[in-house]
Structures are given as structure tokens and as C-alpha cells.
Amino acid sequence: MRKGRIKNLGINVGAVLLVILFLSPVIWMVMCSFKKDVEIFRFPPTFLPETPTAQAYIDQFESSLFPALRNSLVIAVSSMLIAIVLAIPAAYGLARFKSKARKPMILGFLVTQMLPPALLLTPLFLLYTRLHIINTRIAPILSTATLSIPFIVILMRPFFASLPKSVEEAARVDGCTMLGAFARIMVPVARPGLATAAVFSFIFAWNDLVYSMAFISDSSLWPMTTMINNFQTKYGTQWNSILAFGVCLIIPIVIIFILMQKYIVSGLTAGAVKE
8 A cells, every 4th residue: 555655646746747847938938928038038047027017918919919819710720620521531431441442541641640841831832822822821721731631530530430330320220321320420429539639630720830931921911820930030039029929829729728628638538449
């Protein structure tokens, strides 16, 4: 009993230390966002601001924050919806239908997750130029959705494979078509997995910087990740403004994880079965 308690105590202490380690950059960013630039670079550094000021946040609310926030939301939500609509049927098909091409397709999806996003910049730029969608929100939406689809397929395929076929067969007996059984039975049952896929797809598009910088030159269409570069100019860097903008950038993600953590945990573990 005593050894078990010591082991549990060690695990808990280790977990707390890891949490502190991972959160320390975020905490430091929040603290520095309330400091003036002079105090940020003071040595020795101070953890708490000596003269707290919210001027950096006031400047963001009065200038570029809300247009950039709107652009980020449009890009992230649109990319998420496209990826979910296209990836879920693909994941279901790979889970249910036997084919010699299934394993190569799964391997192909896995390989795409190993490729850096910048690798696709040149071919996508040439394609989007011919489609006349350069300098529009459509370009980063399609780019991030394209990279989210393989991840969602890999995530959802084991989930659909873990669901008993008898559920679909019962629906077919009651008169449902294959598409009807998928839409009315399988999709509602897979809601935890869908929520997880939607959250990660949204975060991937929300955090995108490469495609937004490469395909959008109009500053009025820039999302938050691209707009933050405006604080770095040839005359200097507005560090407290960058940090305040960064805090505003992570707040929506934190809120999403707090609200969806139950679905994320169940969605990541529900498909963990051996086929």
C-alpha cells in the first residue's frame, strides 16, 4: 500500500511539473503583455509587472483585432466544414468496404501527415493563380482543409470500424438505404469522434500562417496569425503589442478545449480497438 501511494505521489508530482513546464511560456506571455517594452527587457527580469498597463490590449481593440478575428473565424470554420464533409464518408468507406487499395490509401494518408505544409506552396500557388483565387480567403481555406482531411480520415476510420455492423444491418432491414443508415445511424453514434475531428481541424486552420502569408497580400483579409507580423517593422518591434495579440489569439482555442474536453477525450479513445 505504501509503495503504491509513493508511486501515485510521484506520478502526480511529475504531472504537475510537466503542466508547469508547458504552461510557463504562456504564463510569461500573459505577464509580459501587461508590461511596457522597457520592463520586458529589464535585467534581472521581473515576473509580475511593476506598473501594469492594458494599453497594448486597448490598442488592439481599437485597431486590427476584430477584422483579423473575423478573417480567422471565416477561414477556420469554412476549412473545418469542408474537411469534415469530405473526410467522414471517406473514413466510413475505408472502415467498412474491403478493397485491395485500402491499405495503400491508408498509407498514403499517413505519408501526407509527414510532409511539411510548405512543400505544397509552389504547386498550390500555380493552381490557385489559374483559378483566380489568389488574394482571397478561399486559398487558405482550401489549403488547410486539404491537409486536415487525411488526419480526420486516420482519426475516424478506427472509430467507424469499432461500431458493430449489426446496427447498420438492422437499419437496412427497417428500410434504410446505405446512405440513410450512414446519415441517420452512424454519424449520430460517431458524435464524439466528429467533435474531436472538428476541433483539431479548426485548430489547424486557426494556427495556419504559411498559406495565409503566401496566398493573401491584402491586409484587410489577413487572419490573426498573419496580422501579428505587422508589429515587426524596420523601425523596431512592438513586443508588448505582439504579446497582447498572441494572448488574444490563444483565447478562442482555450475556450474550445475547455468546452469540448469531454468529447475530445472520448473521441480519441473510442476508436482504440484492434481490428
